[in-house]
Amino acid sequence: MTSPDTDTAVPRTTDPGPTLVLPAEADGCPFDPPSAYRQAADHAPVTRTELWDGSSCWLVTGHQEVRAVLADQRFSADGRTPGFPFLTPGRRELANRTPAFIRMDDPEHARLRRMLTTEFLVKRVEDLRPALQRIVDDTLDRMVAGGGPADLVTEFALPIPSLAICLLLGVPYEDHEHFQRQSSILLDITAAEEQVAGAQRELRSYLAALTADKRRAPTDDILSRLAVREDLTTDEAASTALLLLVAGHETTANMTALSTLALLRNPAQAARLRSGPAEAKVAVEELLRYLTIVQLGLPRAATEDLELGGTLIRKGDGLLCMLSTANRDESVFPGGSDLDLDRDARRHLAFGFGVHQCLGQPLARAELQIALRTLFTRLPDLRLAVDEDQLSYRTTMVVHGVHSLPVAW
């Protein structure tokens, strides 16, 4: 590990493979990762890739290698670590602001995450199921009452997680149009730096004001519990609330709409989902694996020289962990390019891995299980109201999905 490659900043590897420029353009089936990522994965689990600013980093595509990186804290998730890869100028802009704990390393990350862990315990979310079922039923009632066709994204998929996270966090749902618009800018990789900075400023000041209100008059919700803590600044509380608000609704919403489309294309599979709550649990894990909506690689930077899948990674190298290709790794999921709701998909990495693994996953699972099962049970004739080739996909967003999904029933 000593020979200095001073002439090139590129670490040595046995065979880096063809250089790929990121983010790769979507092509082919909207449910499959872009072919450029699949080709990289076929070549080797760790390959070289180039970013928009001409810098290069490692593309990690294998299941074992993605797990190894995400479980090892010598790979930093802090945007200020030298070599941290940014997919766009907007992403880099975000890293310069007060980050939330998703972009911090331990011990700071653990300190902030642990303030929330009891909020998302599996059994706590189990207790929330009746409330979530009510949200789903009411939302579906409203969609049906409006008469078909309806846009499933705005009428069903988005309101459910928004209502749920507003309820838990203590954010007034009346403000949802405002925060949904701002958070979609944050997750749009084509948004300009100033736009991203503006959206973040908006949301932060909105949440900081709300935090101050809660501190004065606490209610029974997460934001109030954060606001009254003495070991947390208003700034930190607002950053944490922002993370929960953004992470908590776009992801589940897109997963709901994209899952619905996948099931409409595979009616035999949809029958599986209807058969019972236990089947719905198995089905949702497979949908999480197959659709892997976090379509951009999870960024990390090496803080030491390390070996990964036979490749030497140098201190200061950036890495992007591709959950989508890891979740189709044939060595773990044979026939993984197909959706198979009978599959035991629990080894999927759709929620990431390691200390940053999704905090909201019990909530996301419960929302998806209830929403999809209720939708397909109550509307057995659910169908697309447009030709499939008219749908447009969220190919330039951090979270994959479909922009709108007109349905009839």
Next chain:
Amino acid sequence: MLVSVDQDRCCSAGQCVLTAPTVFDQSTEDGYVQLLQERPEPALAADVRLAAALCPGRAITVSESA
């Protein structure tokens, strides 16, 4: 099979509780993993092994010989 957990490594993601609910629990006080039984019966062995593999903090150790 002997199971042990390391609370210092636990990041409270709850994979263990989902996978083997009769062996693992999460504390309502602090969210950390709690071991309900150290020597689960052989029928639970596959679930416990999967829970250890899924644990994102690598907080679960399974020793087969003990």
